[in-house]
Amino acid sequence: xxxxxxxxxxxxxxxxxxxxxxxxxxxxxxxxxxxxxxxxxxxxxxxxxxxxxxxxxxxxxxxxxxxxxxxxxxxxxxxxxxxxxxxxxxxxxxxxxxxxxxxxxxxxxxxxxxxxxxxxxxxxxxxxxxxxxxxxxxxxxxxxxxxxxxxxxxxxxxxxxxxxxxxxxxxxxxxxxxxxxxxxxxxxxxxxxxxxxxxxxxxxxxxxxxxxxxxxxxxxxxxxxxxxxxxxxxxxxxxxxxxxxxxxxxxxxxxxxxxxxxxxxxxxxxxxxxxxxxxxxxxxxxxxxxxxxxxxxxxxxxxxxxxxxxxxxxxxxxxxxxxxxxxxxxxxxxxxxxxxxxxxxxxxxxxxxxxxxxxxxxxxxxxxxxxxxxxxxxxxxxxxxxxxxxxxxxxxxxxxxxxxxxxxxx
Amino acid sequence: xxxxxxxxxxxxxxxxxxxxxxxxxxxxxxxxxxxxxxxxxxxxxxxxxxxxxxxxxxxxxxxxxxxxxxxxxxxxxxxxxxxxxxxxxxxxxxxxxxxxxxxxxxxxxxxxxxxxxxxxxxxxxxxxxxxxxxxxxxxxxxxxxxxxxxxxxxxxxxxxxxxxxxxxxxxxxxxxxxxxxxxxxxxxxxxxxxxxxxxxxxxxxxxxxxxxxxxxxxxxxxxxxxxxxxxxxxxxxxxxxxxxxxxxxxxxxxxxxxxxxxxxxxxxxxxxxxxxxxxxxxxxxxxxxxxxxxxxxxxxxxxxxxxxxxxxxxxxxxxxxxxxxxxxxxxxxxxxxxxxxxxxxxxxxxxxxxxxxxxxxxxxxxxxxxxxxxxxxxxxxxxxxxxxxxxxxxxxxxxxxxxxx
Numbered sequence: 171x172x173x174x175x176x177x178x179x180x181x182x183x184x185x186x187x188x189x190x191x192x193x194x195x196x197x198x199x200x201x202x203x204x205x206x207x208x209x210x211x212x213x214x215x216x217x218x219x220x221x222x223x224x225x226x227x228x229x230x231x232x233x234x235x236x237x238x239x240x241x242x243x244x245x246x247x248x249x250x251x252x253x254x255x256x257x258x259x260x261x262x263x264x265x266x267x268x269x270x271x272x273x274x275x276x277x278x279x280x281x282x283x284x285x286x287x288x289x290x291x292x293x294x295x296x297x298x299x300x301x302x303x304x305x306x307x308x309x310x311x312x313x314x315x316x317x318x319x320x321x322x323x324x325x326x327x328x329x330x331x332x333x334x335x336x337x338x339x340x341x342x343x344x345x346x347x348x349x350x351x352x353x354x355x356x357x358x359x360x361x362x363x364x365x366x367x368x369x370x371x372x373x374x375x376x377x378x379x380x381x382x383x384x385x386x387x388x389x390x391x392x393x394x395x396x397x398x399x400x401x402x403x404x405x406x407x408x409x410x411x412x413x414x415x416x417x418x419x420x421x422x423x424x425x426x427x428x429x430x431x432x433x434x435x436x437x438x439x440x441x442x443x444x445x446x447x448x449x450x451x452x453x454x455x456x457x458x459x460x461x462x463x464x465x466x467x468x469x470x471x472x473x474x475x476x477x478x479x480x481x482x483x484x485x486x487x488x489x490x491x492x493x494x495x496x497x498x499x500x501x502x503x504x505x506x507x508x509x510x511x512x513x514x515x516x517x518x519x520x521x522x523x524x525x526x527x528x529x530x531x532x533x534x535x536x537x538x539x540x541x542x543x544x545x546x547x548x549x550x551x552x553x554x555x556x557x558x559x560x561x562x563x564x565x566x567x568x569x570x571x572x573x574x575x576x577x578x579x580x
Numbered sequence: 581x582x583x584x585x586x587x588x589x590x591x592x593x594x595x596x597x598x599x600x601x602x603x604x605x606x607x608x609x610x611x612x613x614x615x616x617x618x619x620x621x622x623x624x625x626x627x628x629x630x631x632x633x634x635x636x637x638x639x640x641x642x643x644x645x646x647x648x649x650x651x652x653x654x655x656x657x658x659x660x661x662x663x664x665x666x667x668x669x670x671x672x673x674x675x676x677x678x679x680x681x682x683x684x685x686x687x688x689x690x691x692x693x694x695x696x697x698x699x700x701x702x703x704x705x706x707x708x709x710x711x712x713x714x715x716x717x718x719x720x721x722x723x724x725x726x727x728x729x730x731x732x733x734x735x736x737x738x739x740x741x742x743x744x745x746x747x748x749x750x751x752x753x754x755x756x757x758x759x760x761x762x763x764x765x766x767x768x769x770x771x772x773x774x775x776x777x778x779x780x781x782x783x784x785x786x787x788x789x790x791x792x793x794x795x796x797x798x799x800x801x802x803x804x805x806x807x808x809x810x811x812x813x814x815x816x817x818x819x820x821x822x823x824x825x826x827x828x829x830x831x832x833x834x835x836x837x838x839x840x841x842x843x844x845x846x847x848x849x850x851x852x853x854x855x856x857x858x859x860x861x862x863x864x865x866x867x868x869x870x871x872x873x874x875x876x877x878x879x880x881x882x883x884x885x886x887x888x889x890x891x892x893x894x895x896x897x898x899x900x901x902x903x904x905x906x907x908x909x910x911x912x913x914x915x916x917x918x919x920x921x922x923x924x925x926x927x928x929x930x931x932x933x934x935x936x937x938x939x940x941x942x943x944x945x946x947x948x949x950x951x952x953x954x955x956x957x958x959x960x961x962x963x964x965x966x967x968x969x970x971x972x973x974x975x976x977x978x979x980x981x982x983x984x985x
Contacts, residue, residue, distance in 0.1 A: 204850045448854040452861045455604045459865040
């Protein structure tokens, strides 16, 4: 009976109910979009960093963080990669050789960082290879070819098929050099990549630095969901240790980015708390108003024998109906916008320019909402609880109505 | 009866309802004021850390200096230029640069020797206040130096130790001398942390046999001015020198500050929508719930225009009271955090972004704009939220209004 009454009460004063519902619907809308956008912008940055550098999880030799040197490496990589790839949460894993070198032509020379990767296995693994503007990296993994950035190409004065001499140290510390032909040129928009990075086939660099076919500087693991990086890193550490390596999540590999994201996310949580407070105040306001306006009604009901407890339950039942209807319509209203923002994104290009980079990590000026269903569910449940909590006080006030006074008021 | 009086009485007749509405508007405004101050602080912080710490707003160099960092590419006749800049109300400081090698016991490291005017530096930028240990240079101190943090770690020196400095002087001779370490800087920027060595200009001139000229003039100003306009003004004063803004000197930092400011926009929109909904709700409820009452008033002869004016006056009263309370509350909170800052150091103490170190305490910045804009927004939103229901209430026929639930 209480529920039926509550339901009828709601629709008896349609306008009031609709105003309250609007605030709940907007509450859901704003909270969900806010969460989605902020999660989306960090995930994007993290994914980009993973593609730019060493994956979401990096398996590397012990001590490599302190002394990034070609002299220390891990071995047995193909067996490790095979084992890692069996995990369902892993998108991809590939062996890399990274190091510093000097790239020189007749015209000029420049210090560069190189990444050795298997060309057949490199599709979608490295940002540089996703932004090739000329040529292609389709080559055997022992070919002496090199992919260089547009900025570096300009400095060295090279075009496709030009020769570049790459000088580095091998695993015993001897200076070695090799002749490589430019097979592709990339332009990512990040200076760090375009001016100071080159990509070479892994076997040709193995030959140059004297690594065996099973040796590499690191294994870069990409996962489907960046939030799982820490867990995956932890679970891979046994495997890594067996091969004399360690397994590190991205935030240990790129601590500055991690710090920046921490600051940004703290500030976003902060905005989120304020938004939630405002939403709560809005819902509280309408619920309280609708009770205050109905004292006369409550007075009459109590005069006819309604107990305070039942009245209290009635108001809470109204609040729960409002919450349920509000949340359902909120989801209906939010879902299309959320999906649009997930697929098309919010284009900030007009405001920040075409491309920009942050710490040499290219940053996509289109922010998309991240599809982390669990996070959105928490937000939605949060709003539900919020409505019930804000309904408590009005319900208590209503249950304290004194019939005689209430009927007298306007 | 007078419209204003009637509105005033209406408000206090239903005390509880009015208080709820006013509390909602006050809360909305308070939050807005705090938030506006916080975003102002947030987006200027990165800029200010970079600009005020080491760079200044604008730098002047010899047109070829930044390519070569050669000691011979100096700004001639700098005293008259500085005088002219000071007359144009700019704050200035100047620097002399040279490369050298510092050694202590068995360690040595390449350094960038920077001759500064200790007092001008204090007036223009924040660097002298960011000491980890010891003191900033004293103007009369002939043999004191201040080192960057990592440089001091590389050399393994403490304040009070004496280091050897070697360089090639401007006249081609070999310069070497002993200097006492007076202070060690906190993290400031990548370059200074790793290689910065500061000494007085007189000491520099004597050590490097460099009698005249400076390599860099740092120009900064107070208040919000258009950076490019200021740069143009400076360029007019020193026509034949290279004048660059900090954005041109450090495009990466410029990107970073653009990034943080731009990324804030969608979240700002969300926040202000939430505020708008709260205010709309409060005002809509305050009017809609009383349509019956207006029906009765109209039945006893009140004109539609009068009903409208009473409602508008009520809304104005409530918004004004809400504004006073909200502004007081918002300002108090904002000013408090302007003083102490919001401390995020437990997430990470000091981070280096694009070579510049930031302290992770975010200061709220209260400006006239960050207080006035929210108040204006509140009034606009309240007006929008009142006008529609007020018109509806004033034109509704009494019979229908009285039946209205």
